[in-house]
Amino acid sequence: IASYEPLKLYKRSLEEVLRQKEHILDAKMEDVLSQFREIATAPSNTYAMFNNADIKFPTIQDSQGTPIQITHGNFIDLLEGHDRRVREEAFKGVYHTYSSFKNTLGTNFAANVTQYSLFAKLRNFKSPLHAALDANNIPVEVYNNLIHTMGEHMNLMHRYMGLRKEIMGVDELHMYDLFVPLVSDFTKEITYDEACSIVLEALKPLGEDYTALVKEAFENRWVDKYENEGKRSGAYSWGCFDAPHPYVLMNYTNNVNNLFTLAHEIGHAMHSYLSSHTQPYPYADYCIFVAEVASTVNEALLMQYLLKTTTDEAFRKYLVNYFMEQFRTTIYRQTMFAEFEKMVYDMHMEGVTLTSQTLSDTYYALVKKYHGDHMVVDSEIAMEWARIPHFYTPFYVYQYATGYSAAIALSESILSEGEEAVKRYKNFLSGGSSKDPIDLLKDAGVDMSTPAPIEAALKVFENLIEEMRSL
Known part of the structure; x- marks a missing residue:
């Protein structure tokens, strides 16, 4: 960098590469980790499918007595309403629905914690928190x-x-x-x-x-x-x-x-x-x-x-x-x-x-x-x-x-x-x-x-x- 002027622009970028060097593994290990990436993201992808596509919340009656199905989109609007009955029914409807899948959701959540913690350990971080903040x-x-x-x-x-x-x-x-x-x-x-x-x-x-x-x-x-x-x-x-x-x-x-x-x-x-x-x-x-x-x-x-x-x-x-x-x-x-x-x-x-x-x-x-x-x-x-x-x-x-x-x-x-x-x-x-x-x-x-x-x-x-x- 000192001897080649065009490199000076990239001084900070290169220093960042060197700073993170201890967490980059050899070519063979990097290849192995890359092949496991799709498996590692499975908990996140599974949750996204469940939460965005599969989960269905119950139908309640709004303050005028009109049936309305609770959705991700209207949940907060329902909680902001002044009819307390509607708020309570919306609140319980959402969380009772999640609770009915609690063991599946808990297992999936734990799997995500496990995969992230494992990758942090393999990359020589002190903890998953250190890994997340390092970038x-x-x-x-x-x-x-x-x-x-x-x-x-x-x-x-x-x-x-x-x-x-x-x-x-x-x-x-x-x-x-x-x-x-x-x-x-x-x-x-x-x-x-x-x-x-x-x-x-x-x-x-x-x-x-x-x-x-x-x-x-x-x-x-x-x-x-x-x-x-x-x-x-x-x-x-x-x-x-x-x-x-x-x-x-x-x-x-x-x-x-x-x-x-x-x-x-x-x-x-x-x-x-x-x-x-x-x-x-x-x-x-x-x-x-x-x-x-x-x-x-x-x-x-x-x-x-x-x-x-x-x-x-x-x-x-x-x-x-x-x-x-x-x-x-x-x-x-x-x-x-x-x-x-x-x-x-x-x-x-x-x-x-x-x-x-x-x-x-x-x-x-x-x-x-x-x-x-x-x-x-x-x-x-x-x-x-x-x-x-x-x-x-x-x-x-x-x-x-x-x-x-x-x-x-x-x-x-x-x-x-x-x-x-x-x-x-x-x-x-x-x-x-x-x-x-x-x-x-x-x-x-x-x-x-x-x-x-x-x-x-x-x-x-x-x-x-x-x-x-x-x-």
């Missing part, structure tokens, strides 16, 4: 720090559960009460053009150059905004290195949720644009560990802007509820998933047989730990581990919690520190994969191996709980 050179301390720090602040989640119980006015708060909006019957229509204007105003703290680029995206067809025949559902951002810019595809409808979706996807697009226009091809992309940071920073800035500018008390309540639910579902819930995975793999390494009962008992205890005494932890929730497809990609979900924590901490520093924090953040957006993701975030001002950014994010959550109580 992006994430220290195991980051994973452990997340679980430990969240464990130290479990009281906030418990307080939120107490507040939810109080606002809903129920004698007992059940698991099927978790998704009901605390602000009932609120609607606010926001057209796409209005959403663009609001997002531009909300992102002004990131500077004129950033908002000019967002305006360019809105005005020059970076966004395919409306539903169309044959178009994929949901919303996402896509681009490649040599394209003039990335594209955002979404299915916009005139509501607040889609306003936040627009801000979220534009965050991805700006991250992709700045990285691909700053970094050379080998380092223009970014890894999943930081992928949700830019999008969530945009959402957080939008949220703070709306809270600051709205004079509508009902809208303010809606926003606070929306924000609190993001903390519950993205930080606490995903950390609970991450802790469950760690416990399961640790048990496997210690020789414990992972039966469906062991998995259910472990999961149920964690749900009780995370939700506290205000919650009646229904026995059916013990089977929720069987409903989470992410568990077949081991040690993946923690990145939702770390990414969200980092984004909230960054948005708070952008709003409080101003120009210097913005400069650090833009360097991060332009960094691609030119450094390890943990170092890119450090340069931006957050060290995910320490409690500080997680605690900064949870301070925002605490303030939201108090504000909702006052409202």
Whole structure:
């Protein structure tokens, strides 16, 4: 590298090859492992077939008495409804269905743990967790720090559960009460053009150059905004290195949720644009560990802007509820998933047989730990581990919690520190994969191996709980 100029571009790539060298086996062993790969992915493929094609949930009656079959697609919608009977029947219908296959699902889950652990061992990793984090050179301390720090602040989640119980006015708060909006019957229509204007105003703290680029995206067809025949559902951002810019595809409808979706996807697009226009091809992309940071920073800035500018008390309540639910579902819930995975793999390494009962008992205890005494932890929730497809990609979900924590901490520093924090953040957006993701975030001002950014994010959550109580 020192003596041949063209190689300097690939210095980091070559160093990564050398860093991972101890986990690459000789040619014969690599050939053997490659031939076993299809067998190793069988548990994941089996689960996908079962969960996406074969499982059928029961039919219940909606609040008008009309029969409706529960599906993956409408399950959360049913849990968000205000008819408690419908919520309870949907909840029990789903988990009783999974429970009727508990031994098959438990055996398949255990097989996935076994194959992943075996491959980690054969490749000379200290543990399956080390193997999962090695590709992006994430220290195991980051994973452990997340679980430990969240464990130290479990009281906030418990307080939120107490507040939810109080606002809903129920004698007992059940698991099927978790998704009901605390602000009932609120609607606010926001057209796409209005959403663009609001997002531009909300992102002004990131500077004129950033908002000019967002305006360019809105005005020059970076966004395919409306539903169309044959178009994929949901919303996402896509681009490649040599394209003039990335594209955002979404299915916009005139509501607040889609306003936040627009801000979220534009965050991805700006991250992709700045990285691909700053970094050379080998380092223009970014890894999943930081992928949700830019999008969530945009959402957080939008949220703070709306809270600051709205004079509508009902809208303010809606926003606070929306924000609190993001903390519950993205930080606490995903950390609970991450802790469950760690416990399961640790048990496997210690020789414990992972039966469906062991998995259910472990999961149920964690749900009780995370939700506290205000919650009646229904026995059916013990089977929720069987409903989470992410568990077949081991040690993946923690990145939702770390990414969200980092984004909230960054948005708070952008709003409080101003120009210097913005400069650090833009360097991060332009960094691609030119450094390890943990170092890119450090340069931006957050060290995910320490409690500080997680605690900064949870301070925002605490303030939201108090504000909702006052409202």
